[in-house]
Amino acid sequence: MTHDEPSIALLWDTFTGYQRTAALKAAIELDVFTRLAAGAATIEALAVQCQAAPRGLRALLNHLVMDGFLTKDGERYGLGATAATFLDRGSPAFVGAAITFIANPAVTEGFSRLTEAVRRGGTAIPDNGAATPEHPMWVEFARAMAPIAAMTAQLLANLLDVEQVRVVGKVLDVAAGHGMFGITLARLNPNVQVTALDWRNVLAVAEENARAAGVATRFRTLPGSAFEVPFGDGYDLVLLPNILHHFDPAACERLLAKARAALAPGGRVVIVEFVADDDRSGPPDAVRFALVMLAGTPAGDVYTFAEYQRMLRNAGFERVTLHELPPSPARVVFAEH
């Protein structure tokens, strides 16, 4: 929102935004939230449990109180609702590991060169950033983002009504990463056979996750570039979760045409993405992510639904539909063969 009055507080909050990220990252790395949940409530107790200096913890904990993650009552600190739900490793909704990807040096480097990226209209990181084969950032991504992806995958499975749909059989998960989208479908429907495509180093993480979910026998891998490796054919679903935003529309269309050729008659592609409103001024996650793509990729972007419709039609698809996935900020585009 725009403030009607000049706000030095807004300015300062933005100047120092990186400090709030760093404070939260440090607290997650020291496992402060998990220790607090387990009962260590004072600086002295946390110093022992987290192996940290009382002086360092004092500055950190007071910052986290100000930032809305902790409570303070006299000398005792406690978890606020957000920290209790999302930042305690004992919580089923723990997503704290995501910080190791979001504030990964490979991501932050793009933002440290943002002025230059705005000038040139694409990442200023040499060698095109993480768009190189087997870039280790994607292993970090696969590990860090699996918990959040698992929640989104469950919402997608509900949208697909996957437990009821008996015809779902062969699923191709392109740029599978952690593999959670395909794995979740396989876990919910015993007819599902997943083929996961990604770099070889990343697929090792997906295979771990498939074993942990008990679907390893219905999970095969296809290592390499989505643009180069043959997909095979006869798929009922081709999943494209969070991949198209890395590329320009021409490259997206090539990938979509290749996906279409791999579908069985009646099959469909499933695109999971932040999708921008037509004027690109919302929703907030899409606006934010467009800058992430500018900072980190040569030609990636957040696309509008109209842009996806155009790309999909150019790739030969019909019946293109947009779906919300509440409470996730992700949106889903279906397109039929």
Added chain:
Amino acid sequence: MTHDEPSIALLWDTFTGYQRTAALKAAIELDVFTRLAAGAATIEALAVQCQAAPRGLRALLNHLVMDGFLTKDGERYGLGATAATFLDRGSPAFVGAAITFIANPAVTEGFSRLTEAVRRGGTAIPDNGAATPEHPMWVEFARAMAPIAAMTAQLLANLLDVEQVRVVGKVLDVAAGHGMFGITLARLNPNVQVTALDWRNVLAVAEENARAAGVATRFRTLPGSAFEVPFGDGYDLVLLPNILHHFDPAACERLLAKARAALAPGGRVVIVEFVADDDRSGPPDAVRFALVMLAGTPAGDVYTFAEYQRMLRNAGFERVTLHELPPSPARVVFAEH
């Protein structure tokens, strides 16, 4: 504040806080706000004026709308109130240059090693960070922070009622930086003679500012470390603006005792600092700055008024008083010889 309900928005906003800082820094470096104030309202016009790619500007400008700095009406962007007041170089209250210090690599490096700083209770930057003689960061500080310091200095001059007080004569400005505290007093009262102490490279900036303010003939410099260079004596005021927070209480007491010895009878020291509330949970700027000191200094801190009282009494001072400096978040401590 702490939210009563788990807020994924709070979590995400904090995860990506560094991206908001980077977006604002890029916009200031590209001078987007000044160009908008001058009438360039579309991406196409700004692309020419800022020498940037339309694609890069689009992602940046939409982010700045979301962050509360810009307005958007169709294809036209405009300045919100905060940007118009503080981020347009044509505005008398322009403080945008501060970002070049606050998000300076020498400062951000400490935050990139924050987990280690919390573990050890002091900066994890090798060689104690910026606490080395003639560290170039302080030249950057002097240039970037002068506009904000000039406002605070005017508020301090009002508090001292400096235009009315004819006895104010010799003023020592310790760790003068930009020199704005002493320069402002000299500008408002022709009896004031300023001696500014700082590293030699930093004093070059202060001398520029003294010339620009027309007080160069009443402005002399004393290059070196505040702990080592003799202060001289007979000062009516010894200013200690934003210096004590870099050191532990024992070092602060040494500096205060040295300041006391330099005062004329009836003189006083003037400490300008963020001063923490007794339980260190506020005010917000003090909480924030305590983490800056942890990240960047071996033993610096934000002190409470009770701690300043103790240090000042140990250094021989009497009549210690605390003063607010609204609307600045800085506070002032006076202590008499």
